[in-house]
Amino acid sequence: MNALTTPNALDLAAAMEWWRDAGVDMDFTDDATVWLSDEDAAAPPANAPTGHANGSDSKPTQHSEKAPEQIPDVARVDLIGDSPPATLAEFHTFWLEASGLDxxxxxxxxxxxxxxxAETMVLVCDPEERDRDTLLSGQQGELLGRMFAAMGIAEDTAxxxxxLPRHTPMADTAAIAKGGMDAVTALHIQLVAPKRVIALGTNILPFLxxxxxxxxxxxxxINHRSVNTPLLISEGLDAMMSMPRLKARFWRRWIEWSAGK
Structure with missing residues (x-):
């Protein structure tokens, strides 16, 4: 007679970690359902109270909205000047030659x-560390290329x-944007006049x-001069490379977003 075996906690933890590493953390039906909890949705402590002191059940605490970001005082500079680039070619020259951009x-x-x-404009926070002559020429660019293939986007239409004009680790994007680079980004998007924008990296928000x-x-x-351009924002390519589950999350957002276009 075979003995009944039950997986122990270590076996279960190992199995769940395998699926997490594979990027499978949701059960997709008509709507996504969280399968493995996110880091920002950790379970409450075992000794957390479950009710009022009188024994009655209490409703879950409603989390308040996040407080606005406190940005240090930064002197705003008119980086574009009195004669801003009027064409995309002029902007490229401005981007490579103007003082004050970094x-x-x-x-x-x-x-x-x-x-x-362009049909699609992809906006990242900064170039890859090893970029020299071409933006996104490394591993992040390779990942983006595979994403484009799955999304049916030809790179020559993007x-x-x-x-930011160069790789800038740990950049204080809120302060840099407040210092005038948000206006540079806005002008850049305006001159490209894309059909849609995909912005990758949560730190890119201040530039928008x-x-x-x-x-x-x-x-x-994105609203620029009364022109509304469809916008999709998601985690950065570096984050997707480190956490495969973010690829599945991006794909879900892409399907929902592109379906409405």
Missing amino acids: AIGPRGRIAPRGTAG YFASA GHDRTQDFTSLRE
Whole structure:
């Protein structure tokens, strides 16, 4: 007679971790259902109270909205000047040569690529660390290329841009945007005039005129001079490479967003 065996806690934990590493953390039906909890949805402590002192059940505590981000006082600079670039070609020259766009200066900046009127504009926070002549020429660009193939987007119909002209680790994007780079980003998007924008990286929000604490999933449009451009914001390519489950999350958002276009 075979003995009845029951998986122990270590076996279950190992199995769940295997699925998590594989990027499978949701059960997809008509609507996504959380399967493995996110880090920001951790279970309450075992000794957490479950009711009022008189023994009656209490309703779950309603979390208040996130407080607005406190941005240090930053002197705003008119980085564009009195004669802003009037064409995308002029903007490319401005991007590579204008002083004040970063603390280092023009040398080593990475140019955007693509043409005006692109079907899709992809905006990332900054170039990859090893980019030299071409934006997104490393592993993040490879991931984006695979994503485009799955999304049915031809790379030659897309425009690739960054909000910062060079790789800038740990950038205080709120302060940099407040200092004037948000206006540069707005002008860039205006001159590209894309059919839609995909912005990757939650730290990119300040360059689009939003607080980093804002729920980026609720932002669906960019309004520039009375022109509403469809907008999809998701986690950055570096985050997707580190956490495969974010790829599935992006795919779900892409399907819902593109279905409405």
